[in-house]
Amino acid sequence: MFICRDDGSGCLLWFGELIDMREFSEDGPDIYIRMASSELVQQVSLNGKKRKIVAVTLAFLIGLLLLGMSLIVYLRKRKRKNSQLRREGFAGNLMHNSEQGHTDKSQTEDLELPLFDLAVIVNSTNNFSINNKLGEGGFGPVYKGILEGGQEIAVKRLSKNSSQGLDEFKKEVICIAILQHQNLLRLLGCYIQGEETMLIYEYMPNKSLDYFIFDQTRSLLLDWPKRFHIINGTARGFLYLHQDSRLRIIHRDLKASNILLDIDMNPKISDFGLARSFGGNETKVNTKRVVGT
Template identity: 65%
Template sequence: MIQGSGIQGSTQQDLEEQEDNNERGKGDLEVPLFDFQTISIATNNFSLQNKLGQGGFGAVYKGILENGQEIAVKRLSKKSGQGIDEFKNEVLCISKLQHRNLVKLLGCCIEPHERLVIYEFMPNKSLDSFIFDEKQRILLDWPKRFQIINGIARGLLYLHQDSRLRIIHRDLKASNILLNYEMTPKISDFGLARSFGEDEIEANTTRVVGTYGYMSPEYAIDGLFSIKSDVFSFGVLVLEQCPKDRPDMATAVLILSSDNIPSLPQPKEPGYFATRIVHHNGDPSFSTNLSPPSNSLSITFPGPR
């Protein structure tokens, strides 16, 4: 046992290799680096009173730096399913992005057995703390909801089209939308994000990551992801259906910001009842021209009064 390190059964060679990897990791990151003691003091030694929440990555804590600046600290859990690759991916990805609807990265901390990401503090926590709470949700009137929807759409448009890198978030959900003092939405958590070249529009993976329920069918089933995968997740936040019916984010922003909103088409049958067909070119389509099964349910289509 090595005194003061809390490591059991480690050899000197193991420690030297870990430290070497640690230093090389620091050199890859073009962001401000904080030392662990500074962040520990700011968060009152990561006390429970300062804990803001818990995710797949680990716990998030509120902190106050010596200059009085409020921060949010994401601490990689030693038991986390997301490791150093996701940590570096998040830091490298978001450090190259600047938009009012993306959470701002202030820096990170890389020390033996500690990985921390430091963000701007968002006092109103995440969107799910409002929409899934009976008391909090009444605070979100329609103008406020519209403002949040519009902000998320603009943030996604920036990721998909206007940033230096084309970014697919791959884990867009209510808990990853943070809200500041003015309730301005900011997209966060880029640990699972993927960057695309200018000519790339989709990719395939055998490792499907993200959150079921917010995950598009073509991604969850076949591992196909594209900017439309994020559009599906966005649609879940504002209630939406099939890939062919999803607009791109430029269209969504145009519709949301226009005073003369065009007439919308009648809603189609839910995508859950459609049969999915994948063509040879990888493009999924949906067919509803099937005889209903013996245990089928009837669907009532609402109309205007």
């Protein structure tokens, strides 16, 4: 190998292995190397092979990574779908058993519920202040609450003297948590500890339909377009319950106080404590006792 230096010190022949002189000094003169064409072709070929190996290896690793990510996404979607189907199947069984007067305790324990901390609920409702009370129904009193982030909530607290019990509570959670529709009231969470049972919902600033239609002054605020909007939204909600949902539901307690109104007067069907499920191929079902409205 023929090597020349640019400092005028001359040229020399080199027959040994090349050494990277930058390992010893960065300030030395530039060195020009003349190689045989055969060695240069061999070196270029070797570098080309290395680049191909690196490219193939990199492509393989990227493909493997994408395959792994796709598999993870598929498994998660499948898990969510199976979980949804199990919950819906469980919901139907639980509601049917409750209607017959018995409930499997192991089933109720397997139900996954979104839980709120008691301290959060107490702070948001100012310790269930009478000033925060929105009303009271068969389940118990309902209080307005404001979370630390400013979100408004409605807390339904089971009364010890309530005519509705654990089965009605479970039905309420199942229906609202599983059935998703813009005209159904959205459940945010719940609290269960001993005899203390509470449900936490999205807050409806315009209260319920009976707040307007049974008051001579407020009823004037409901012109025909608003009334039609409420009727249409309520009908869409019940059409979803009766036909479009896999877990078909008969509400059995339809009344003006169970139609809540959001800030835009959109109706939300609430209170599923007395609901009854029926099979996907059925169009009607007979009940053996008088309930609801």
